[in-house]
Amino acid sequence: MTIVLKLGGSVVTDKDAPETVDREALEAASRTIAAHGDRDLVVIHGGGSFGHHHAAEHGVSRTTGTHDTEAIRAIHGAMGRLNAAVVDALAAEGVPAIPVRPLSAGRRSAGGELQLPTEQVKTLLAEGFVPVLHGDVIAHEEHGATILSGDELVCALGGALSVDRVGLCSAVPGVLDGGDVIPEIDAFEDVAHALGASESTDVTGGMAGKVRALLDLETTAFVFDRNGLEPFLKGEEPGTRIGWER
């Protein structure tokens, strides 16, 4: 049983204050993971108030690159500080967390396709560790370096590893139709009206792109908020289930 869990930037940081960890939320999530994460687990976290701030300041995005080494180191450095906080919080609860930093491992082709080697993650998992990856800046052929989002990592690892369940823990309790959580999504057409078609081209920009990408994965994904973390890790079905019923 292998699980990929993404902790959104809004779950582990205070999004309104630059480079501020939400200690209480991070510690609570770490306790829950320690208590219920008795399976092969990969943790991915977003940037929250660490990465986005620096990325915006330097005008770097997933598609707009930079050759400014200082900008790259600023973004990567901030994400390293957040990653260290997440790894430390997990370790404090007894989770065998090991940092895995995407800038050190992967690259994008000129066309923007992510090439992320995953043998190191598989070996860490097989040896009983919990790899902790994060949204990062990454080398991009012909563009210098661009942003790699946590959601892209979810899809890359969900596709490359034999993953049984993917969980996205964020600020919302699920995929919403108006104010209501949609319990399950098996085809994009069924929810296109609720998500808005205009967002659907960006894999990470909005919920529509996220849903499309998760539907493409050959694994079941769940979108939930903090309250859904424990049920998700216990094998229940919190929030919205997306795709792939075998």
Added chain:
Amino acid sequence: MTIVLKLGGSVVTDKDAPETVDREALEAASRTIAAHGDRDLVVIHGGGSFGHHHAAEHGVSRTTGTHDTEAIRAIHGAMGRLNAAVVDALAAEGVPAIPVRPLSAGRRSAGGELQLPTEQVKTLLAEGFVPVLHGDVIAHEEHGATILSGDELVCALGGALSVDRVGLCSAVPGVLDGGDVIPEIDAFEDVAHALGASESTDVTGGMAGKVRALLDLETTAFVFDRNGLEPFLKGEEPGTRIGWER
């Protein structure tokens, strides 16, 4: 013209004091690299007083692994602090240095063979950056994690990239026969008497293993001390030239 340069732990740290950077030496090396490194350059540094201390304390070596997450994070964390110091020193001189951390990228098979993806390094080089790698701890199938030496990285990158020259800057002015620097080595047999046969099985343990590994590379390598760094970067032949005359 692609160059792989290893700065030995003894060049960038004070080996006698735990976790102490030799600032003067590091800044001098950074200035020399900034002045003469006008080619594709990969920098690798050893552990010196950062990595070795923690590795020894936790009983981890290239062949003796650990599943102790705290030990892994201690070694990796110390090497991260040294790597940040090296990257910062290079950046301060205008070198577009980007950290690349082996634990995030590679793994060893059960038999100990290093598998290090290098596409990220190639893309960073092509985009004009200077990747800075370091000796590290690395996931090792069936053994948890073991030490990865800077010399192993030299060989892995020297083999995977199209490298024109490899330089090993360390505490000695070259490969020594008694007190004299051997100017060139084209076959191990020629120097076996000077190096001692007993060391020859360990790829990183002593000079003999180092020479054997460098002879196996399809590129010319040089072993020199601090005084040889500038001549090496200028295309001269300081210290000992090892192998591969095309």
